[in-house]
Amino acid sequence: MASDPREHDLVLFGATGFTGGLTAEYLARHAPPDARWALAGRSLGKLEAVRERLARISPAAAGIPLLVGDVTDRASMEAIARCTRVVISTVGPYITFGEPLVAACAAAGTDYGDLTGEPEFVDRMFVAHDGRAQESGARIVHCCGFDSIPHDLGAQFTVQQLPEGVPLTVQGFVRAEATISGGTYQSVITGLGRARQLVAAQRERARREPAPDPVRHVGALRNRPHREPVIENAWAVPLPTIDPSVILRSARAQPRYGPDFRYAHNAWVKRLPVAVAAGAGLSGMLLLAQLPPTRKLLHRAIAAGTGPSPQRREKSTFRVRFLGEGGGRRVVCEVSGGDPGYDETAKMLAETGLCLAFDQTPSTAGQVTTAQALGPALRDRLVRAGMRFDVLEDAAA
Numbered sequence: 366m367a368s369d370p371r372e373h374d375l376v377l378f379g380a381t382g383f384t385g386g387l388t389a390e391y392l393a394r395h396a397p398p399d400a401r402w403a404l405a406g407r408s409l410g411k412l413e414a415v416r417e418r419l420a421r422i423s424p425a426a427a428g429i430p431l432l433v434g435d436v437t438d439r440a441s442m443e444a445i446a447r448c449t450r451v452v453i454s455t456v457g458p459y460i461t462f463g464e465p466l467v468a469a470c471a472a473a474g475t476d477y478g479d480l481t482g483e484p485e486f487v488d489r490m491f492v493a494h495d496g497r498a499q500e501s502g503a504r505i506v507h508c509c510g511f512d513s514i515p516h517d518l519g520a521q522f523t524v525q526q527l528p529e530g531v532p533l534t535v536q537g538f539v540r541a542e543a544t545i546s547g548g549t550y551q552s553v554i555t556g557l558g559r560a561r562q563l564v565a566a567q568r569e570r571a572r573r574e575p576a577p578d579p580v581r582h583v584g585a586l587r588n589r590p591h592r593e594p595v596i597e598n599a600w601a602v603p604l605p606t607i608d609p610s611v612i613l614r615s616a617r618a619q620p621r622y623g624p625d626f627r628y629a630h631n632a633w634v635k636r637l638p639v640a641v642a643a644g645a646g647l648s649g650m651l652l653l654a655q656l657p658p659t660r661k662l663l664h665r666a667i668a669a670g671t672g673p674s675p676q677r678r679e680k681s682t683f684r685v686r687f688l689g690e691g692g693g694r695r696v697v698c699e700v701s702g703g704d705p706g707y708d709e710t711a712k713m714l715a716e717t718g719l720c721l722a723f724d725q726t727p728s729t730a731g732q733v734t735t736a737q738a739l740g741p742a743l744r745d746r747l748v749r750a751g752m753r754f755d756v757l758e759d760a761a762a
């Protein structure tokens with residue numbers, strides 16, 4: 366490490382925000398004592414206040430370096446990317462604020478992780494920066510929070526319980542009891558107002574991506590709402606988040622997922638009327654988000670920088686159950702933990718940063734998923750940090 370020309374192993378960008386603050390606290394408690402990590406944000410005063418808070422958790426944190434950078438100042442993003450081996454960022458909405466840092470990391474050969482769950486951003490970053498990152502050796506790892514680590518690593522864990530070299534199907538069922546932060550809300554409203562741009566970004570990505578492997582097939586499993594025995598006869602309702610596309614990318618990149626891999630992603634809903642009401646609410650927001658005046662009103666409803674209290678987070682939990690089938694076997698696996706959106710997300714992002722910086726991992730570059738770039742090394746870290754990956758059933762089909 367002493368001969369490493371870069372000053373830092375890991376920089377946390379966005380340390381002054383709600384999730385950034387929790388991620389900073391996690392690092393203050395859990396980063397190895399010899400890790401050279403730093404906090405970054407756009408306001409030195411706010412960064413100093415965060416550092417004072419961290420020093421009350423761990424006195425060593427009083428000496429953490431502070432780096433000032435604003436996404437509107439390209440040189441500051443380049444300076445951050447050049448001074449560290451890894452950057453993790455909580456500065457969102459990513460479609461609004463994310464690109465300058467991704468561009469700087471791709472150019473500087475710096476590994477990058479973020480918390481986006483915004484498909485348009487991920488597709489745009491692939492089109493604009495994957496090639497440069499492949500040349501420089503940078504690993505650009507999006508979706509390192511609840512979107513999509515439990516799903517991506519959970520599907521990989523399920524595949525690893527099944528025979529090799531045979532067609533496999535995996536179904537995921539997500540149950541989360543939690544509330545969201547202002548930053549997440551702002552990202553959702555921003556995304557809802559960009560349906561046309563999302564389709565354009567998906568098309569552009571599809572044009573640039575290499576042709577699919579003619580031998581292996583990877584795709585979606587046909588799906589519709591149904592009662593599902595694997596989740597105690599609750600309702601499984603198709604859930605169009607970014608997670609299934611991340612899982613399918615991991616499957617395309619890794620032959621271990623078999624010659625024909627199919628995946629379906631569902632919400633795990635105890636009462637169907639709740640899912641219908643949630644769907645109706647989201648459709649209403651989608652409509653309102655299309656017009657600038659009503660979108661403005663929606664943006665005002667929950668302010669950025671706010672989030673659920675420690676007491677509320679304490680009561681929050683998540684479970685993602687997976688049914689995997691193939692080669693004459695049937696397995697049921699589960700990933701579970703505490704507050705999905707913030708406490709566990711801060712843990713997942715911080716451990717992703719530490720894993721990128723310090724662990725033996727497969728040789729990859731460009732835009733990569735967590736399962737592809739980090740896989741079992743990151744899973745082991747998360748298990749040591751209290752998240753659970755369990756095999757609930759393993760039987761002949």
Ligand SMILES: NC(=O)c1ccc[n+]([C@@H]2O[C@H](COP(=O)([O-])OP(=O)(O)OC[C@H]3O[C@@H](n4cnc5c(N)ncnc54)[C@H](OP(=O)(O)O)[C@@H]3O)[C@@H](O)[C@H]2O)c1
Nearest residue numbers: 381382383384435436457510511512546548549552669670
């Ligand atoms: N995928 C998941 O599971 C998951 C979970 C949690 C959060 N998230 C995502 O993470 C993001 C952050 O959420 P949050 O609730 O933590 O938001 P937040 O509290 O609003 O924090 C946003 C951060 O961005 C910084 N920022 C804003 N404009 C900037 C600029 N021009 N230059 C540099 N920094 C700038 C803010 O700095 P100031 O403090 O100076 O304003 C703040 O540190 C959101 O996109 C959210 O959707 C995802």
